[in-house]
Amino acid sequence: MADDTTDTKSSNQMWGGRFASGPDAIMEEINASIGFDKKLFAQDIRGSIAHATMLAHQGIISGNDKDKIVHGLNTILSEIEGGNFEFSRQLEDIHMNIEARLATLIGPAAGRLHTARSRNDQVALDFRLWVKEELQKTEQMLTGLIAAFLDRAEEHAESVMPGFTHLQTAQPVTFGHHCMAYVEMFGRDRSRVRHAIEHLDESPIGAAALAGTGYPIDRHMTAKALGFREPTRNSIDTVSDRDFAIEFLSIAAIAGMHLSRLAEEIVIWSTPQFGFVRLSDAFSTGSSIMPQKKNPDAAELVRAKTGRINGSLVALLTIMKGLPLAYSKDMQEDKEQVFDAAESLELAIAAMTGMVRDMTVNTARMKAAAGSGYSTATDLADWLVREAGLPFRDAHHVTGRAVALAESKGCDLAELPLSDLQAIHADITDKVYDVLTVEASVASRKSFGGTAPSEVRRQIAFWRARN
Numbered sequence: 001m002a003d004d005t006t007d008t009k010s011s012n013q014m015w016g017g018r019f020a021s022g023p024d025a026i027m028e029e030i031n032a033s034i035g036f037d038k039k040l041f042a043q044d045i046r047g048s049i050a051h052a053t054m055l056a057h058q059g060i061i062s063g064n065d066k067d068k069i070v071h072g073l074n075t076i077l078s079e080i081e082g083g084n085f086e087f088s089r090q091l092e093d094i095h096m097n098i099e100a101r102l103a104t105l106i107g108p109a110a111g112r113l114h115t116a117r118s119r120n121d122q123v124a125l126d127f128r129l130w131v132k133e134e135l136q137k138t139e140q141m142l143t144g145l146i147a148a149f150l151d152r153a154e155e156h157a158e159s160v161m162p163g164f165t166h167l168q169t170a171q172p173v174t175f176g177h178h179c180m181a182y183v184e185m186f187g188r189d190r191s192r193v194r195h196a197i198e199h200l201d202e203s204p205i206g207a208a209a210l211a212g213t214g215y216p217i218d219r220h221m222t223a224k225a226l227g228f229r230e231p232t233r234n235s236i237d238t239v240s241d242r243d244f245a246i247e248f249l250s251i252a253a254i255a256g257m258h259l260s261r262l263a264e265e266i267v268i269w270s271t272p273q274f275g276f277v278r279l280s281d282a283f284s285t286g287s288s289i290m291p292q293k294k295n296p297d298a299a300e301l302v303r304a305k306t307g308r309i310n311g312s313l314v315a316l317l318t319i320m321k322g323l324p325l326a327y328s329k330d331m332q333e334d335k336e337q338v339f340d341a342a343e344s345l346e347l348a349i350a351a352m353t354g355m356v357r358d359m360t361v362n363t364a365r366m367k368a369a370a371g372s373g374y375s376t377a378t379d380l381a382d383w384l385v386r387e388a389g390l391p392f393r394d395a396h397h398v399t400g401r402a403v404a405l406a407e408s409k410g411c412d413l414a415e416l417p418l419s420d421l422q423a424i425h426a427d428i429t430d431k432v433y434d435v436l437t438v439e440a441s442v443a444s445r446k447s448f449g450g451t452a453p454s455e456v457r458r459q460i461a462f463w464r465a466r467n
């Protein structure tokens with residue numbers, strides 16, 4: 001029986017003043033976040049140093065106490081970095097683990113650090129700082145991936161491959177052009193990242209529990225010290241907002257979707273049936289039973305990581321959707337989703353950058369495939385419009401008959417003798433053969449953003465200058 005005399009559990013040393021006994025083991029287990037939020041140690045210490053410095057500057061604590069606090073916090077930082085810090089689940093989270101250790105190190109002055117703040121604004125600060133750094137890292141990684149594509153695009157500005165719609169050969173394009181499509185996609189991801197950094201660039205510290213504080217704090221000073229543009233403007237919103245985390249996850253989900261589409265293409269392209277690319281040994285694996293195999297495991301795992309990231313986004317949206325303002329403990333569940341998604345996204349971008357840089361492009365296979373499937377049929381129709389003055393609809397019909405004839409003869413459009421073509425439409429001359437090759441087809445598509453090598457080079461120059 002647990003009554004006051006027999007209970008051996010002691011109440012929480014940080015907030016247990018009104019508690020007669022400690023928490024049940026299950027309570028402790030469900031409540032503790034130290035298992036994952038210890039990742040925020042550096043941000044927590046940076047935030048506390050900025051807060052203590054501001055408190056002293058405003059005369060709320062003495063300069064002497066501030067010095068002790070800052071020194072103690074720096075000691076704790078090196079202890080954690082050196083792996084010499086014992087995290088305790090009884091102390092729930094990173095904030096209280098650090099504060100308790102500070103008390104051991106510097107004594108009563110440690111108790112002054114939590115003046116004019118709450119764990120609610122503290123965690124909002126730590127997590128925002130973490131997400132901001134992660135977004136900056138993501139921005140750099142996306143820039144690396146874009147650079148890899150730009151190099152491949154430059155190398156293959158003239159290499160012809162089949163362009164697909166419905167995964168059916170549609171019209172010839174260049175591999176460089178296809179690479180540049182990914183540059184556009186990852187370029188959009190990168191600008192989303194940049195916008196997200198702007199959105200979250202406000203400092204939460206000083207919102208306190210939810211209502212602000214009566215102490216004469218200077219939130220502009222802490223905001224500046226921590227590298228934020230300005231302090232947040234509403235203390236209630238500050239402690240109940242996790243938009244910055246949800247934005248990170250949304251961006252990760254969209255980038256993940258792009259990475260997954262790329263992964264899917266690499267899986268298809270590297271099959272022996274397609275044979276468009278060959279993955280390097282560094283980014284593929286063998287089979288334990290079939291010696292001939294080379295599997296695109298990294299690409300497949302990138303495709304799968306996207307599912308995980310989507311799960312995290314939906315999880316956090318669902319965690320937040322029913323919460324009344326301001327803070328609720330539900331919000332503690334935000335971190336694992338973001339940490340997990342960040343790890344998946346980093347891995348996926350790194351793996352894709354490596355694969356894109358390393359893969360061997362089989363231009364002969366691509367070119368052969370580009371010419372099959374009557375991919376220059378549109379060029380024949382366009383020629384009839386241009387040279388024979390047909391309306392496009394009629395030209396489309398004539399071309400359809402030419403394709404049907406070639407199909408029945410089992411040959412390509414360019415292999416049909418002129419007499420056959422003239423039997424379908426009398427105005428066709430032997431000049432038509434000039435547009436039926438894949439190179440001519442590609443070179444003719446000079447419209448802005450089109451697949452002509454000259455256009456692809458223009459796109460590359462744009463992105464190189466943009467960065």
Ligand code: ARG
Nearest residue numbers: 033093119120123327331332
């Ligand atoms: N560990 C908590 C979290 O991650 C810190 C904030 C706790 N605040 C509170 N009022 N209990 O959200």
